[in-house]
Amino acid sequence: MNCENFNDRLPEYLDETLSTTEQAAAREHVQKCGACQQAVARQEALAKSxxxxxxxxxxxxxxxxxxxxxILNALKQPSLQPTSWERLRACCAVLWLKPVRVGLVLLCLLLLISGSRFHRQRAERSTLPATAQAASDIYVIDVPIETEMHFYRRQNNRVVDAVVTGVSVIDASFSGNLSPATSLKRHIH
Amino acid sequence: MAEIPSCSAQKAADSFDVQEFIDSHGDRLLRSAYLLCGNATEAQDLVQETLIQAIKSWRGFRGESAPYTWLHGILLNLCRRYHRKQKRLVYDEDVVLKETFQVDQARDMDQDFCAARLTKAMQELSREHREVILLRFYENMKIEEIARQTGVSSGTVKSRLHYAMRGLEQLIPREMNLFASDGTHPIGTP
Structure with missing residues (x-):
């Protein structure tokens, strides 16, 4: 340990809170170093003074x-800090004494309750399955309907050639309260 | 035997004798408070408040430190609050101090003068430096204990101690030989 290290650890050396190894090294250094002996003596004299x-x-x-x-008088007095129950009672007393405040509080409660009901109803509506909603309004079916198309080639108002092709309608939509079967029949016919 | 306090304070005071508690710690706490605030009347008020708070919250004391150390922590907090309030007051304290020193300088360099001069110099230090000097030299606390008590690291305590000593060195007259470089005992020390 050198003088700089020793000076850094001087307060802990005097407190004897250094580790055993460091304390021993510091003691060994101070026994050899006159300047550090003087620093220790100065600190001790200063502290004593x-x-x-x-x-x-x-x-x-x-x-x-x-x-x-x-002190004794202050301890005899009841605690200045009100308990939670006392605070609640005081709060209620103030509210009952002020009808306007009571009205406001009730209005707020009413708005809160009606708002929560409305929100709940909306939430219930939005959670209905999509298929069930569709069942009451629009039917979307995916039934291929085979049909035929006839193409005629005419020359001087005479049919000279005819081509028949098969096409299919991929989907069809129907609105109203009619059952899908009825609606489908109507379109097909 | 002291009268046992009633109501809510009585519950807190059940486990010990209030009068004995005040006797054990009151005077020592008062001296510490005086060195911190530099005013005997304020010191009485601070200790009064410290003891009332301590007795009322005795059940909250977990015994992790000595009761006096715990009390001293409450005192330090109250002193900090007191000094914050003092800063807001507008009056010229420096004039009073200078006048006192002029009178004091006429006195002999005896031990009482040294003690008074040191105490006054303490009041000119910052709150942090004053605390660390008090805890180190009056309360005989180790660096680690001061760190715990003031809520800062050991390194900060050492740094504050170093600068506080330098501050005192500048404030104390050289004639008092308090900071003698040769390790000899200063004036006022037997």
């Missing part, structure tokens, strides 16, 4: 009888 000065300055001080009595 300050302690003595403080003791001398405060030696005549003691708690006055008035202070002692004040």
């Amino acid at each position: 300050i302690r003595l000065s403080f003791n001398r300055e405060t030696q005549g001080l003691s708690l006055s009888a008035e202070t002692r009595q004040n």
Whole structure:
């Protein structure tokens, strides 16, 4: 350990709170180093001097009888901190004394309840399955309907050629309250 | 035997004798408070408040430190609050201090003067430096204990101690030889 390290650890060395190894190294260093011996002596003398000065300055001080009595009196009084129940009761008392506040609170409660009901109803509606909703309004079916198309080639108002092709309608939509079967029949016919 | 406090404070005070508690810690706490705030009347008020708070919250004391250390922590907090309030007051304290020192300088360099001069110099330090000097030299606390008590690291305590000592060195007259470089005992030390 060198002088710089020792000075850094001087307060802990005096407190004897260094690790065993560090304390031993510091003790070994201070035994060899005159400057660090002087630093230790200076610190100890200074601490002693300050302690003595403080003791001398405060030696005549003691708690006055008035202070002692004040402490006991303060402890006799009920706690200034209200309990939760007391706070709640005080809050209720204030509310009952002020009808406007009571009205406002009731209005707020009413709005809160009606708002929550409305929200709940909307939520219920939105959770209905899509297929069920579709069942009451529009039917979307995916039934291929085979049909035939005839193409005629004419020359001087005479049909000279005819082509028949098969086409299919991929989907069809129907609206109204009719059952899908009826609706389908109508379109097909 | 002291009268046992009633109502809610009585519950807190059941486990110990209030009068004995005040006797054990009151005076020592008062001296510490005086060194912190530099005013005997304020010190009485601070200790009064500290003891009332401590007795009322005695059940909250978990015994992790000595009762006096716990009390001293409450005192430090109250002193900090007191100094914050003092800063808001507008009056020229410096004039009062200078006048006092002029009178004091006429006195002999005796031990009482040294003690008074040191105490006054303490009041000129910052709150943090004053606390660390008090805890180190009056309460004889180790660096680690001061760190716990003030809620800062050991490194910060060492740094504050170093600068606080430098501050005192500048405030204390050289004639008092308090910071003698040769390790000899300063004036006022037997």
